[in-house]
Amino acid sequence: MSGWQSKEEFKARVREWAQKLDVNVQVISMRVMKNKWASYTKNSGLLIFNLEVLDMDKAVGDYVIVHELMHSIAPNHGKLWKSLMRAHLGDYEKLEAELGKRGAQEAQRHSLLPS
Numbered sequence: 001m002s003g004w005q006s007k008e009e010f011k012a013r014v015r016e017w018a019q020k021l022d023v024n025v026q027v028i029s030m031r032v033m034k035n036k037w038a039s040y041t042k043n044s045g046l047l048i049f050n051l052e053v054l055d056m057d058k059a060v061g062d063y064v065i066v067h068e069l070m071h072s073i074a075p076n077h078g079k080l081w082k083s084l085m086r087a088h089l090g091d092y093e094k095l096e097a098e099l100g101k102r103g104a105q106e107a108q109r110h111s112l113l114p115s
């Protein structure tokens, strides 16, 4: 279990996956995102990641990368998407759960409502 050393390391990983999965990626951007971990625009090949991904375990980062890249092939989370995720990441539901936990913590932290 280890995290990312830098943005550059993460971006290099994204390029590796993009090549492996044959997905058009032109620009990789990392920024603060409030409601999601990543977004991908197929036409321009623009891929944006939430900066918080850098604080996460590498395996979870891989999940976020592959999840987003797969949307260039399968737009929703249907059967095709699931089988592709399994083919490339194996037990991806475990990583999904990990990310879900993290998301819940973030939501709590950012909550402005009194508890």
Ligand SMILES: [Zn+2]
Residues within 6 Å of the ligand: 067, 071, 077
């Ligand atoms: Zn998705």
